[in-house]
Amino acid sequence: MDPETSQRIEVVVERLQHLPGALLPMLHAIQDDLGYVPPEAVAQLAKALNLSRAEVHGVVTFYHHFRTEPPARHVLQICRAEACQSMGAERVATQVRERLGVDFHESTADGAVTLEPVYCLGQCACAPAAMLDGEVHGRLTAERLEALLATLKVSP
């Protein structure tokens, strides 16, 4: 790990170490800052919290939210839960996969977008729904979805 990344993780550790149950807040802070949790962070966090590396690794990998690889410039999450399914989430998923040429948990080759599934964004009366870089989008007709995808500037 490069010294700068290590330094940024150290800042997070120092800021949050006093919290009871600090591991999740630290992982969030690292991912908010770096976009992912570098595998090398595990040893650093384990040392700071007096845990084994296995325990920290176990926590990182238990939660769907944490990534261990850098995401693309944009993160697009498509809701795949029941309420969205009732309004055509499958159609949305197919359209997105075809348009981007990637499957869920993958990134486009040009590093423009990472595609992730999500199970409920709480927009169930405005289904189907998606989240792009933390902003929610509902009632995704094929046209609205296409307009959204066009903003990602994926290389053909």
Add this chain to the structure above:
Amino acid sequence: MSVRVFVPRDSSALAVGAEAVALAIAAEAAKRGEGITLVRNGSRGLLWLEPLVEVETAAGRIGYGPVAATDVAGLFDAGFLRGGAHGLCIGKVDDHPYLVKQERLCFARVGVTDPLSFDEYRQNGGWRGLENAIAMKPSEAVAGVIDSGLRGRGGAAFPAGIKWKTVLETAADRKYVVCNADEGDSGTFSDRMTMEGDPFVLIEGMTIAGIVTGATQGYIYLRSEYPHAERALLAAIDTAYDRGMLGPDVAGSGRAFDLEVRRGAGAYICGEETSLLESLEGKRGMVRFKPPVPAVSGLFGKPTVVNNVITFASIPIIFDRGFAFYKDFGMGRSRGTLPIQLTGNIRHGGLVEKAFGVTLRELLYDYGGGSASGRSIRTVQIGGPLGAYVPESQFDLPLDYEAFAAVGAMVGHGGIVVFDDTVDMAKMARYAMEFCALESCGKCTPCRIGSTRGVETIDKIIAGRDRGTDVALLESLCDTMLNGSLCALGGMTPFPVLSALKYFPEDFGLDRDRLARAA
């Protein structure tokens, strides 16, 4: 005089363009030299009308929706700032048929006030419950919560007052109040709307729980999929500290209560209270054995009140208006009101808060207006991914915990997902198992392995080589999961699977009369 114009900040409104509408209104008003005050309220819950813009007039608040940014100039031309007629006008919002017959106790302020205005919260009944709670003896207060009949609104429907009483009566050097805001069930958003649209009510409810039970630290465990709710809560908590409602001396009572938001990380299982506590402690969200219950040994081994957002949000009005006031709503052992969420393939999706006893048919047709697609409604799933699929023949069921349980269904968190007649129920049953496999914490075998075997067995049934054997196998597997799982995830995944199989056997390639013959 400056006209107050309301454009919701609720994330469902934002998801369909409310931000662009707010910007367009501000720009158009500036261009025309009209003095307006833009208020970013929560959502009224008429979600098919979002973005719903409201204008305050002498005759009340007049609504327009759904408004697109491109409609804004036309609205100004029509004189909407004075409630002028326009194709999008829905009249006085309070008189809208969707709202008139609702019984909004929890949601009294949501969509009406500015969510982050401390003073508006006070002017509309806020903090009175807390003041009453401070003046009461703790034993009197927990007895009152028991008397009110309030049951946990997260899904399990356990009497809230009993939990509180246990925490109060368990001696410890430190106690906690934890809010389960890990609203992961598809078809639910009442927690989200509350946190975004009236965050102080949750803060007040949790503070009352702390004051009453002697807990001094509160945590809101909020799912990471709700960034807008997180921002609203953080801002409201800051204000509550500034105004002395949180901190070492809550409302001048001399008693302390601190409150912190902790973000979840996309694990559905963390909506289960013991795995939530594990997660708060910084561990994997693995379910704990019970007993001991969290009220005796919860967060960091201390007595802990764990309730859902809506449970806590019901508390302030109970302490303000009285325990009997709340109990007068509802039926049987289901007392009070429930914020119901109409979702999925429904024409008028949104939030309907009603006393228990309302029927599904009223909700789906009188409020919901039938399906969004215009096709017939085939089934609804109630209570999230672990809830049964309910067929049309049961739409006259009253919303009541016991009435639902009697037919193998559950009210859960009050989310209703509507499916029209194009739904493939074998696929939905398969999805239920798939979801369980994806989200199982892995601690117990029936859930961890059973869910994967369930997907495979349903695939075999769909493929149709030996349906009789495979259906018997699936039913036996479901029986093992129902009776052998440690928590509701494995223990209730069979509900959607078995209900789909029971009421829609033809979707599995089975004879419609299969069950009639078996009976």
